[in-house]
Amino acid sequence: MKYTLNQGRELSTQIAEAIRIEIMNGSLLVDERLPSEGELCDRFQVSRSTVREALKRLAAQSLIRTQRGATGGAFVNRISFEDAYPQQITTSTLLLSMNEVSFETACEARFAVERACVPLSAERCQPDHMATMRAEIHRQEQSGLSDESFCASDVAFHKALIEGAGNPVLTYQLASAIESMQPLMNMITFSKRDRATIVSLHSKIADGIASGNAAVADEGLSELADYTVTLADQVRQQRATRAQDAAKI
């Protein structure tokens, strides 16, 4: 195989891309060893630093892993959800915090997908997930809970709900969506009344799932979606008012 690199982009980018394609199209199989850094230098006619920068790019995407020692080298990595999660969360969080996506848009997507999980959860939900949901609801009823702990418990509740669907792809996509929204949710101050409303909706959802009644759970989740948007709206209005006041002074 011969390789000709352009002059435009960085060499390490082009080399990483060439190797990525070999992995994608099956020229390099899972756990197969890539040529050593020295061999890659010869193949692409570049220095070792350049090759290494290319390999680090691939490692950052979990496409390869490296191992030191005599039989070491770079190996095609069997990418797992454990590898993919953190990256997905990083990406989602930044898409949200850098205002590429509005909270409303994220909310709509998140609850649309979560509602899609409900029928599956109602059908399959295991006792341990059900127990987690009940336990988190119980926590949320405690009065001494800080807003942040309340939010964390909220996340735990919804994670258990979607895990009940028993589909790792849905869990992977939704869990990252929910986690990436947490920083924004943490800015909400929950009144006693807010919490009561949320807890009652959580109960409604849990009851629906437990009894295999997807329609009830869906209704609860739908109401919760609306309520979340309302709360977020309040925060935004408060902030706008505060900004105006500050401008006056």
Added chain:
Amino acid sequence: MKYTLNQGRELSTQIAEAIRIEIMNGSLLVDERLPSEGELCDRFQVSRSTVREALKRLAAQSLIRTQRGATGGAFVNRISFEDAYPQQITTSTLLLSMNEVSFETACEARFAVERACVPLSAERCQPDHMATMRAEIHRQEQSGLSDESFCASDVAFHKALIEGAGNPVLTYQLASAIESMQPLMNMITFSKRDRATIVSLHSKIADGIASGNAAVADEGLSELADYTVTLADQVRQQRATRAQDAAKI
């Protein structure tokens, strides 16, 4: 700020992680310039190669971009969907092709989310997306179409459907799911009857969306989901039979 790096993991990994955290927690803002490579060497007490490998890791995740020249450097990148798409597709494709996820699981997740899009599409779908769906249906009716072209048109149809929901997050997640399934879909040989069934379901979906009747569209999509699983099953059985035959000889 002082930095103490452990001995366990690679230095470039730790440096990349430290900078990633600074970006995530807001210490480094969008478009802000990172210290130059030389300054990072001083700060972390490592060589330039190590700093560069760390920066390449971050660049591979679109967290930073670099610019050469007098006022150049590494800048915090405002991550966009255009940046995130390809990475998501790479990850999804490999999760699927490396058997970390079964086709059934991927299918279930994909159609669950797609069905979640239907009510939104029925409400908001714009004429251009509608036109795309109609055009792709028309293409799929042509008899001379290769299986691969038929699949490509299928992808285009569904992409238009989900874009009709007008939610970029849903588009981002679903489009990557659909594209990552394409290699497997391409292995299916569609009979004339298969195509007719699919086209009629596509029409049903399009009609439902066009008339704002989400229930009809959802029914069509649901039937399509079942049919897709059936076809995939057939392929798997054929392959199993062929493997048995090969073993006999």
Added chain:
DNA sequence: ACAAAGTTAAATGTCTGACAATTAGAATAT
């Protein structure tokens, strides 16, 4: 013969120093 210890070789990880290429801005010439 077998097991423990030491040796070796291959590979990645890190460091140093140099030069090339690019780019904005300052200095200069017209």
Added chain:
DNA sequence: ATATTCTAATTGTCAGACATTTAACTTTGT
């Protein structure tokens, strides 16, 4: 004023060295 040239800062690339890790091989002791 405008165009050109120069300069300095910064990233991109290269070459070579040494450090570290690891598995396999070799030696040695029993």
